[in-house]
Amino acid sequence: MTETTVASGYPAAFLDRDGVINVDVGYPHLIETFRFIPGAPEAIKALNDAGYRVVVVSNQSGVARGLFTEEAVRVFNQHIAHSLASFGAKIDAFYFCPYHPEAAVERYRVDHHERKPRPGMIERAASEMTLDLTRSFLIGDRETDILAASAAGIPGYLFKENNLFSFVEGHGLSTPPQHV
Numbered sequence: 001m002t003e004t005t006v007a008s009g010y011p012a013a014f015l016d017r018d019g020v021i022n023v024d025v026g027y028p029h030l031i032e033t034f035r036f037i038p039g040a041p042e043a044i045k046a047l048n049d050a051g052y053r054v055v056v057v058s059n060q061s062g063v064a065r066g067l068f069t070e071e072a073v074r075v076f077n078q079h080i081a082h083s084l085a086s087f088g089a090k091i092d093a094f095y096f097c098p099y100h101p102e103a104a105v106e107r108y109r110v111d112h113h114e115r116k117p118r119p120g121m122i123e124r125a126a127s128e129m130t131l132d133l134t135r136s137f138l139i140g141d142r143e144t145d146i147l148a149a150s151a152a153g154i155p156g157y158l159f160k161e162n163n164l165f166s167f168v169e170g171h172g173l174s175t176p177p178q179h180v
């Protein structure tokens with residue numbers, strides 16, 4: 001890393017979680033139901049190796065809906081991290097938004113700026129992790145992910161296929177980020 005790189009921040013690959021890293025079984029939160037999307041560990045390792053910070057940004061309105069707790073989200077995320085370790089792959093940070101404007105649970109009933117399609121999670125990660133958004137991008141499986149990326153001023157890639165590694169390679173995303 002050159003001094004310039006550090007001064008301007010680190011490039012980041014923002015990933016949605018459910019439907020991109022793990023199979024979306026509908027509010028996934030139980031480790032027993034966890035399954036990787038094919039190619040996800042290999043894709044994450046390729047992004048690690050290319051020099052990206054890999055950052056998960058995930059709406060978890062299941063918390064607001066009273067389906068599970070924030071702690072359950074953390075346990076599930078930790079399980080993903082452990083599972084990735086055996087592939088030599090690493091997620092640098094997990095961000096999630098537990099809020100929903102019509103939450104069943106009152107303290108989560110907030111129209112929050114971090115809930116995608118808003119860019120708040122991406123912006124907070126950029127600030128907390130010294131990320132360079134001009135060399136960053138996002139992969140998500142829903143239109144709201146892509147809208148959040150646009151709102152944060154970064155490219156968004158809509159993943160609707162079945163192998164994340166092929167997708168990342170096919171879009172040339174695992175090559176080292178270019179300096180601007």
Ligand SMILES: [Mg+2]
Pocket residue numbers: 016017018019020024140141142
């Ligand atoms: Mg998703």
